[in-house]
């Protein structure tokens with residue numbers, strides 16, 4: 001096992017931070033001064049180091065490019081009003097990363113590299129967390145197969161990296177969502193529960209077709225009947241009927257177990273709402289809509305926290321939602337933002353101090 005102090009650090013000679021306009025940050029475009037890199041081979045992780053952000057030198061035969069053994073995570077770091085930096089629930093992403101790794105026949109990464117390495121990297125690039133309200137530092141850990149052999153088999157070598165990207169507020173306009181019934185994202189026994197790179201490539205055509213029709217994203221449905229809803233793009237989905245909040249359960253392994261989803265479930269329960277994690281049939285949601293009981297529909301994810309949905313289309317039936325009377329989704333957005341910015345009590349110990 002690698003102890004935190006074993007991570008070698010090579011610093012940049014001059015920071016690039018002064019060249020970045022922190023008030024104008026397209027998502028995922030700018031990266032901080034340093035990155036963490038670790039290599040896996042002969043059954044162990046080694047050469048873990050933090051070094052200047054730089055290109056990788058890779059052979060065209062790189063296994064990940066051919067057969068897709070590639071996984072990632074998305075996490076955010078924040079600064080509170082006193083300038084103290086925190087990472088939001090990194091241990092949960094660490095666990096999920098290793099669940100993804102195991103499903104993709106990739107080696108698990110030790111906590112000393114994933115969490116401690118991340119902490120050291122962010123300590124070094126702390127100035128890259130914009131000290132501007134609602135800004136944060138997006139953390140992207142990822143791993144890929146690095147054998148330079150094009151035989152179809154699990155790779156013997158892997159690379160694990162962490163890169164950091166400063167991000168601005170994610171104003172997400174209420175979304176128009178198309179309930180997908182032609183394409184499938186995930187089926188039981190598949191890789192839907194893993195943050196595997198191929199899941200996102202496989203989803204792009206359906207999303208592009210929905211965009212052509214004026215929709216922002218698709219709401220995926222089950223592979224057999226296209227009736228049970230799964231999730232939206234990179235967000236989990238919630239429905240509010242009366243005082244009850246309903247979200248698809250994780251049982252069938254077709255849905256990504258979102259950290260924001262879990263945070264919302266925990267906080268809603270704490271606020272006195274009834275939470276139901278269960279199969280969600282689109283016809284039941286339509287019935288509730290027609291009866292005037294379906295009040296709110298929203299997505300949860302690290303990037304936008306909470307994204308409200310103003311239109312949900314299933315075949316020719318269009319459900320419209322007027323945000324003015326919404327309670328649950330705005331309350332959750334406010335609550336999560338307040339915890340992440342250190343303005344509300346961190347009752348569940350989610351803020352990990354750097």
Ligand SMILES: *Cc1c(COP(=O)(O)O)cnc(C)c1O
Nearest residue numbers: 234235236256258259260301302
């Ligand atoms: C990352 C992701 C989510 C949201 O997970 P968070 O941990 O809340 O960011 C939901 N669905 C998919 C498919 C995702 O990739």
